[in-house]
Amino acid sequence: MAQKKKTTSSAPRKKISFSLSKQQKILLGSFLFLLGLALLISFVSYFFTWQIDQSEIGLLSERELQTKNWLNKFGANVAHFFIYDGFGISALIFAFLVTLTGVYYFFDYAKKPLTKFWFWGLLLMLWIAIFFGFFGEGTTVFSGIIGYEINDLMQDYIGLVGALLVMVFVLIVYLVVRLKLTPEMAINAFKSSKKHIASEFISDKKEENAAQSLVSEEKVDEDKVEDEEKFIPQLNVERKTTSPVPPPEKIILKSDIEGDVEMEVEQAAEEEEIENISERLVKDFGEFDPKLELSNYKFPSIELLRDHTSGGGITIDQEELEENKNRIVETLNNYKIGIANIKATVGPTVTLYEIVPDAGIRISKIKNLEDDIALSLSALGIRIIAPIPGRGTIGIEVPNKNPKVVSMRSVIASAKFQNAEMELPIAFGKTISNETFVVDLAKMPHMLMAGATGQGKSVGLNAVLTSLLYKKHPAEVKFILVDPKKVELTLFNKIERHYLAKLPDTEEAIITDTTKVIHTLNSLCIEMDTRYDLLKDAMVRNIKEYNIKFKNRKLNPNEGHRYLPYIVLVIDEFADLIMTAGKEVETPIARLAQLARAIGIHLIVATQRPSVNVITGIIKANFPARIAFRVTSKIDSRTILDNSGADQLIGRGDMLYTQGNELTRIQCAFVDTPEVADITEFIGSQKAYPDAYLLPEYVGEEGGTNLDINIEERDAMFREAAEVLVIAQQGSASLLQRKLKLGYNRAGRIIDQLEAAGIVGPFEGSKARQVLIPTIEALNQFLDNEINNN
Numbered sequence: 001m002a003q004k005k006k007t008t009s010s011a012p013r014k015k016i017s018f019s020l021s022k023q024q025k026i027l028l029g030s031f032l033f034l035l036g037l038a039l040l041i042s043f044v045s046y047f048f049t050w051q052i053d054q055s056e057i058g059l060l061s062e063r064e065l066q067t068k069n070w071l072n073k074f075g076a077n078v079a080h081f082f083i084y085d086g087f088g089i090s091a092l093i094f095a096f097l098v099t100l101t102g103v104y105y106f107f108d109y110a111k112k113p114l115t116k117f118w119f120w121g122l123l124l125m126l127w128i129a130i131f132f133g134f135f136g137e138g139t140t141v142f143s144g145i146i147g148y149e150i151n152d153l154m155q156d157y158i159g160l161v162g163a164l165l166v167m168v169f170v171l172i173v174y175l176v177v178r179l180k181l182t183p184e185m186a187i188n189a190f191k192s193s194k195k196h197i198a199s200e201f202i203s204d205k206k207e208e209n210a211a212q213s214l215v216s217e218e219k220v221d222e223d224k225v226e227d228e229e230k231f232i233p234q235l236n237v238e239r240k241t242t243s244p245v246p247p248p249e250k251i252i253l254k255s256d257i258e259g260d261v262e263m264e265v266e267q268a269a270e271e272e273e274i275e276n277i278s279e280r281l282v283k284d285f286g287e288f289d290p291k292l293e294l295s296n297y298k299f300p301s302i303e304l305l306r307d308h309t310s311g312g313g314i315t316i317d318q319e320e321l322e323e324n325k326n327r328i329v330e331t332l333n334n335y336k337i338g339i340a341n342i343k344a345t346v347g348p349t350v351t352l353y354e355i356v357p358d359a360g361i362r363i364s365k366i367k368n369l370e371d372d373i374a375l376s377l378s379a380l381g382i383r384i385i386a387p388i389p390g391r392g393t394i395g396i397e398v399p400n401k402n403p404k405v406v407s408m409r410s411v412i413a414s415a416k417f418q419n420a421e422m423e424l425p426i427a428f429g430k431t432i433s434n435e436t437f438v439v440d441l442a443k444m445p446h447m448l449m450a451g452a453t454g455q456g457k458s459v460g461l462n463a464v465l466t467s468l469l470y471k472k473h474p475a476e477v478k479f480i481l482v483d484p485k486k487v488e489l490t491l492f493n494k495i496e497r498h499y500l501a502k503l504p505d506t507e508e509a510i511i512t513d514t515t516k517v518i519h520t521l522n523s524l525c526i527e528m529d530t531r532y533d534l535l536k537d538a539m540v541r542n543i544k545e546y547n548i549k550f551k552n553r554k555l556n557p558n559e560g561h562r563y564l565p566y567i568v569l570v571i572d573e574f575a576d577l578i579m580t581a582g583k584e585v586e587t588p589i590a591r592l593a594q595l596a597r598a599i600g601i602h603l604i605v606a607t608q609r610p611s612v613n614v615i616t617g618i619i620k621a622n623f624p625a626r627i628a629f630r631v632t633s634k635i636d637s638r639t640i641l642d643n644s645g646a647d648q649l650i651g652r653g654d655m656l657y658t659q660g661n662e663l664t665r666i667q668c669a670f671v672d673t674p675e676v677a678d679i680t681e682f683i684g685s686q687k688a689y690p691d692a693y694l695l696p697e698y699v700g701e702e703g704g705t706n707l708d709i710n711i712e713e714r715d716a717m718f719r720e721a722a723e724v725l726v727i728a729q730q731g732s733a734s735l736l737q738r739k740l741k742l743g744y745n746r747a748g749r750i751i752d753q754l755e756a757a758g759i760v761g762p763f764e765g766s767k768a769r770q771v772l773i774p775t776i777e778a779l780n781q782f783l784d785n786e787i788n789n790n
């Protein structure tokens with residue numbers, strides 16, 4: 001395909017451009033060079049000889065006639081034509097341009113700059129001619145007849161002052177457009193020239209002194225070194241130093257080594273440092289503060305959360321501990337397993353008994369006795385960890401008779417969470433050793449959550465969202481909530497304009513129907529691509545670096561840069577979606593999961609049914625962090641954790657977490673619906689953004705294009721847009737948005753029109769559309785044909 005494009009693109013160019021062979025170019029180059037040189041010589045000599053030769057002008061046919069011009073009759077006549085009859089002294093520019101063109105052809109340099117040279121050269125030539133016409137008081141040899149006449153004409157129409165003003169204006173155009181001069185540069189140049197003169201004066205003095213001392217020293221040593229001098233070469237060393245002495249300064253040093261070696265040290269002028277724009281902006285306005293718009297935003301207070309641990313913290317029931325210990329020892333003894341040591345750690349829901357078996361006991365033997373031990377302890381949810389990684393002991397987790405609820409309040413208030421320096425800290429609950437378990441969602445970077453119904457998934461999701469609400473400002477994180485069950489996440493509607501993201505033109509931010517989920521996922525893919533483009537432009541690797549750069553005002557918002565909040569997509573019932581939409585949901589989710597980590601889009605996907613047709617290989621591979629609440633079978637446990645264990649949990653927020661190999665048992669923090677209602681109410685009652693965070697618009701296939709879009713109804717930027725896409729060979733609306741500074745809707749509309757015109761191909765999911773026209777030439781032809789046919 002690419003090759004095909006190449007051939008078609010080069011074909012039409014061949015037709016129009018005439019190309020010279022290398023030899024022809026050398027010949028043409030040398031001819032022009034010599035011609036230019038001849039012109040220069042004749043022009044220069046004309047100024048010395050024109051008065052003498054004046055009477056011989058035009059008498060070319062008379063062979064004997066001699067003129068004084070260095071190129072004789074030819075020179076005198078050509079110079080007369082260009083200088084006297086033409087442009088006066090500025091005809092030298094013409095000769096110079098011819099010479100330069102010769103050089104370009106001779107060495108076969110790229111010809112593009114030549115056009116510029118000629119354009120500006122001729123303009124300058126004309127200007128100088130008029131200038132001399134104005135000031136030269138009729139001396140036609142300086143202004144030429146053209147300069148004289150134009151000046152005369154101007155004065156007749158706009159008067160002396162008018163002519164002067166026109167000349168000044170043209171001069172300004174030349175200086176600003178051609179020489180890119182700005183008023184600041186002129187002022188700086190003036191200042192530095194003043195400095196230069198002052199330092200020149202000082203250095204002259206220094207040099208004088210140095211020279212004087214050198215002379216006197218030399219005189220003393222003169223006799224001594226006279227003979228040796230002949231054999232020692234004079235040393236002239238130029239050294240660039242970076243000492244902050246402004247203009248070049250020469251110091252002549254006398255060397256100590258034998259002989260008289262002179263060294264001249266040249267100190268380079270310190271380059272003037274211009275303050276970086278971003279530094280200046282930061283100095284003037286401070287760092288960009290994304291929270292500024294809601295600067296009075298108040299985080300919810302801890303008082304909104306309740307303490308569910310009615311009986312206070314964890315109580316240790318000595319009797320229960322002793323009883324369990326005896327039973328474990330007994331059971332193991334029945335199987336002839338001796339125990340050297342046993343230790344208990346009491347957690348909120350389970351107690352961990354760590355056993356060190358007698359020497360020579362095989363670990364697998366204990367592992368196989370899991371069910372027997374469970375039976376003898378007459379308890380559900382025994383989990384044997386053999387061995388506990390990194391400890392060299394065997395762990396038996398036994399549920400407590402009176403499990404304690406871990407309140408969200410206690411984990412949010414914990415120092416570990418409060419002091420967490422994480423991008424997206426989540427306090428899940430407490431581990432078996434009663435430590436608050438805090439992880440960074442940004443590092444996970446996506447999370448899969450499974451558990452049979454009623455085991456605590458929804459509470460777990462609320463815990464995640466609550467953690468983020470307690471730590472992150474509305475400017476820093478946005479949620480996309482997908483809730484096919486329609487009841488679980490409705491409370492978060494209240495914080496729509498603070499924390500939620502949604503598709504443009506949709507009423508509700510919380511997504512409950514499948515089509516909208518598909519649109520949102522594809523829209524997120526577009527957002528992801530746009531963010532990657534922004535990161536690429538900013539030359540950073542991830543969202544954190546990008547936002548730091550943006551805060552330091554190193555990225556220009558006029559070029560599409562903006563502060564990027566993290567986006568957390570929460571899907572409450574994934575099985576439901578996969579069943580109804582299948583690949584349409586799976587593909588964008590897999591794409592996001594694969595790519596979105598660096599640009600701050602994180603997915604949390606929860607499901608009741610962790611079967612392989614729901615959690616497919618591709619999804620699983622991209623969700624390294626997994627959470628399992630209690631599931632009904634070992635197979636489900638393996639599907640979600642790649643390990644058994646989740647089937648032996650006791651429910652009510654008892655969960656296993658893994659982000660690699662190790663499983664951590666956690667009691668999920670409990671946050672009740674009224675608490676969530678209070679928090680969202682508190683946030684929702686504060687000043688909000690005008691709207692939810694708007695995701696890029698996604699035009700689904702069915703919402704597709706009207707292929708009969710009228711040519712007259714096309715957008716004014718249609719042609720430009722077509723050119724942008726054809727050059728980039730990429731049919732993306734976000735490209736148009738960036739290059740032509742369009743809004744998303746308009747860019748989308750233009751894309752539709754381009755599709756209708758047959759310039760770009762149909763929509764291809766989250767991939768950019770194909771561009772069907774390979775080159776600009778082909779595009780022009782295509783559009784011209786279209787106009788002719790109408």
Ligand SMILES: Nc1ncnc2c1ncn2[C@@H]1O[C@H](COP(=O)(O)OP(=O)(O)OP(=O)(O)O)[C@@H](O)[C@H]1O
Binds near residue numbers: 405668
């Ligand atoms: N961390 C927890 N601590 C204490 N109790 C909990 C915890 N999590 C859940 N529960 C109890 O379990 C009940 C069900 O929890 P939840 O609604 O989260 O289940 P679920 O897995 O989302 O169920 P479903 O899939 O049917 O929505 C809660 O009402 C609560 O009483």
